[in-house]
Amino acid sequence: MADKKKWKKILYENQGVPDNYVDETFLDEMRKNVYTREYEYWNVVKESGTLTQQASSVCIFVVIFIYMDNNSIKPEILFIVSSILTLIGYIVYHVISHNNGIAQGNSRTWWDDFKTCVIFIGFGFGLSPVLMTLTDTISTDTIYAMTAFMLIANVIFHDYSATAPVVSGALSLNAAIFASVCLASRLHTTWHAFATVSFAVEIFALWPEFRRKLKKNVQYSQVTMTITLGVATSVSIATVSLTGAVIFSLLHIFVTFICPAWLISLQPYKNNIYGPWDEAVIEK
């Protein structure tokens, strides 16, 4: 071709170029990292609290179990203290909802909540002799191994308000309750079993919901909560095992400060490619 026409990206005409011709417009339509999010270090540090808070809760649960196993804490005391704390939490939760003018979508009254609570306590108390002997025949090592697995599953699948396929609130809660039933059978009386299971429900079902509410509506609550829980957990672990406390603190610091820096340092390596070959997304 004498007059060099501009090459067009078409197939229906012979453009007089070899089949393996590479035009300068090659890959022009390629886009990189279109939907990348920019992270800000201190923000990520703050958000990492969501994870460490849950890990702290799990540790506190285990520590309480050890206390009860040693008879350092009476189940009655645990039950009363945890109930009072739950009641306070319940009131604060409703005050926050009220102040923010959030309409109760599911029109539950305090009377409904009270009924649920009574039913739960009644059944829990009635069934605790069964719970206590449920896993009696299984060796203690197996129980501990199972508990460890279940608590790790709780931390992994917990709903940290991230949209990922791995998140499953139901799985996470069930794993934790299963762990508490396992542990309950290693204790001494039905009171122990009852106190453990009701404490587990409070700390694994109600407590995360409360934290979520606080985080959303109360300024600085996230940071305060992370620090308070972290310190409280470290101290309580220290009363049982100093090594455990050191490991926990180091992990806590690792997750809070080093992981965010790591994430941000890896961000430039992100290389997402988009182009006309992608499956189209139906536009609304």
Added chain:
Amino acid sequence: MKARSEFRNVHHVCMVSDFFYPNMGGVESHIYHLAQCLRARGHKVIIVTHAYGNRTGIRYLTNGMKAYYLPMLPFYNQCALPTVFTTLPIMRQIFIREKITVVHGHSAFSTLAHEAMFHARTMNINAVFTDHSLFGFADASSIITNAILRFSLSGVNHGICVSNTSKENTVLRSGINPELVSVIPNAVDAVMFTPDPSQRTPGQITIVVVSRLVYRKGIDLLAGVIPSICEKYPDVQFLIGGDGPKRVLLEEVREQHQLHNRVKLLGTIAHTEVRNVLVKGDIFLNPSLTEAFCIAIVEAASCGLQVVSTRVGGVPEVLPPEFIRLAQPSVSSLLTEVEGAIHDHRMGLYLPVHVAHNRIKAMYRWQDVARQTEAVYDRLQLSPALDSWERITMYRNSGPFAGIIFTMLAIINYFFLWFLEWWQPLENIDVLSEAPLDTSGSFSDNHDITGSSSNRKLCKEN
């Protein structure tokens, strides 16, 4: 072209793919047509695929084209189990017996094709690969296929893609030099897709859709378009061919809007019947979400239909603007374009069917595909052959971690080949005697599946 025909190399080509007749689809008919047309140009072509049911061993298709159905079980989506090395003995036997000079693999999904090309390179036979599909980069399955492709293509001599978009995609996925990838579009058997306006319903406008009814083909878009069009234009009816999981959705729409007499669902239609459905229509609608080339719109245009399609993948490259209306992948945009097409139809603003047919016939011909593919084979013979060491270095350079694994696989394959050369020496393998190439059609009684005699004529006219 004349200069080339004076001294023409005869290539002994081995087409390899997991996908071949009796399986039906774009890749299958591509291989069949390309092979027939290459044979008509005087080359020797055999086809290697895996066994389909009790169809094993060697079969002869139309024109005495030989197909090896290797005794392997497909394990997923008609693909052979990827074993990397175990296919070497039988591939070596076939390559030596048939004196193969080029191994041509088809489709990135086909494990058999990747393995055959890998063995061919180990035996220092040229390998060419045709990529028929587009891939994203995000989900797990494409990450795995891309890794396999990177390995496979770092050994291959030349790649062929069906559209420019497909070439960009392949180059990105495999990291191959773009100079080593040719764009050779698909073709249509224009003899099979002739227009017949007498089949149309007078006074009515028929919109035809022929596609598998799956999400990727944009059936959700179609379900959004149907009710609005039917409401607005009482003289429009829909004719939908194909089957799949999204059929329920279309039936639901039909039920909801009481459109039973205006939306016909035909179910699966055989490839030979597609033309008879197409000619009943005035407008062809392709709502697909991803396409490397989209042969369906070319077939429809060849039958003289106006085409409306989504602007995805290689679709914008395929047809000149006077044949096609392109829409964004949204219901509203697609509606606008379909309405535009209906308007054009009423005003008579479309190409006369026979003009359209003749233009398409000249645009996408299998003979051209065969000629261009032959040019690729010719070029391979001119390029210097790599020795084993250079080839291994090439694998090594294809990635910091993957490169090590690729290199190891290549070296193991060399050792395996040396072992085979000792165990089954070359002189013990029967090499086929140079029988005269059969292009006269003496085997033509053996119409295997599609054996279209029209096709044979078509390929010989060149």
